[in-house]
Amino acid sequence: MRFKLSALAIGLTMSLLGAITSASADDWPSRPVTLVVPFGAGSGTDIIARLIAGKASEYLGKQIIVEDVGGAGGTIAVSRVAKAAPDGYQFIIGAVDTFAQSQYLFKNPPSNTMKDFEPVALAVDQPLLFLVRKNLPPSNLTDFAKYLKVHQTEVRFGSAGIGAAPYLACATITRLIGAKATHVPYRAAAPALYDMLGGDIDYYCPLAVSAVPYLKHDQVRALAVLTAQRSPIFPDLPTAREQGIDFADGYYWNAFFVPKGTPDDIVKKLNTAISRALDDQNVQDRLKDLAATVVPSDRRSPEYLRKYLAEEITKWARIMKENNVEQQTR
Secondary structure (H helix, E strand, C coil): CHHHHHHHHHHHHHHHHHHHHHHHHHHCCCCCEEEEECCCCCCHHHHHHHHHHHHHHHHHCCCEEEEECCCHHHHHHHHHHHCCCCCCCEEEEEEHHHHHHHHHHECCCCCCCCCCEEEEEEEEEEEEEEEEECCCCCCCHHHHHHHHHHHCCCCEEEECCCCCHHHHHHHHHHHHHCCCCEEEECCCHHHHHHHHHCCCCCEECCEHHHHHHHHHCCCEEEEEECECCCCCCCCCCCECHHHCCCCCECEEEEEEEEECCCCHHHHHHHHHHHHHHHHCHHHHHHHHHCCCEECCHHHCCHHHHHHHHHHHHHHHHHHHHHCCCCCECC
8 A cells, every 4th residue: 555655646746747847838938047158258159149148038028147157168167057957047058169179179078068958059150260469470371380380489379268169279270380389278268369469479269259359450460260261251361271271170150058858848939039039130230240140040940950069079079180189188
């Protein structure tokens, strides 16, 4: 009898939990939602997150609060959100570095991004640029390669941490040149670029969105776009490959993810709000001004993002192995 009563109690408890989960999915969101940015305030990802979140909040009917959690190349934030309650009230803006490159770059990554998260929507992509401080002598990447080989014990490059895409881009280019340079890690692009203005670092490979304000005011110089083809946003800027450096994978994408186990209804609601925000003409115009391009609507579904992430993880593992990128211990 005791066994039967216990089994009955368990069954009732599971039914109640199912009802609560269903109700929470139906009512979501009933309070503000937190969007975690894995880099510091003023980073390219932070700027994009705030622009999209502002408009998506209108469609959700509740505020999306943006919280910057920088450090360790974005791994601190990724680990936190992976462990968050799967109730839709905390999600993260992921990217090629924090969700794809990290899976090989770190010997023990903070999470398995394919297993610990539910994909929501791919949002934007943009190029990485190769920047140098304004008064550095080289005027193109070919001359920079010659300069670096002579001055490698003095030259310093910045990044938002070892796990971030700007680090991987600059470190790979440095290796392709056949030289060495001192790496200086920062919590975000803004302090790195500020230090570049003061001459504390010599080169940096940031997201285009981070570089645009400094380029507009002629405070730094761009020597190359790090993609396979020239960017329509920077049509006169040659690629690294055009200048003899065979690096053509400097594409940076941003996408949104929630913790594994988040109800499908919540994922769909969040996907719809984000996609509607991306369709807003003002949002698209502002993103274009920041050198970011909204992905087409047929690339924004959770199913597409799941497949795309798997492909990106495989691709970047191959690229890093081919370039002898040393795995890091966090």
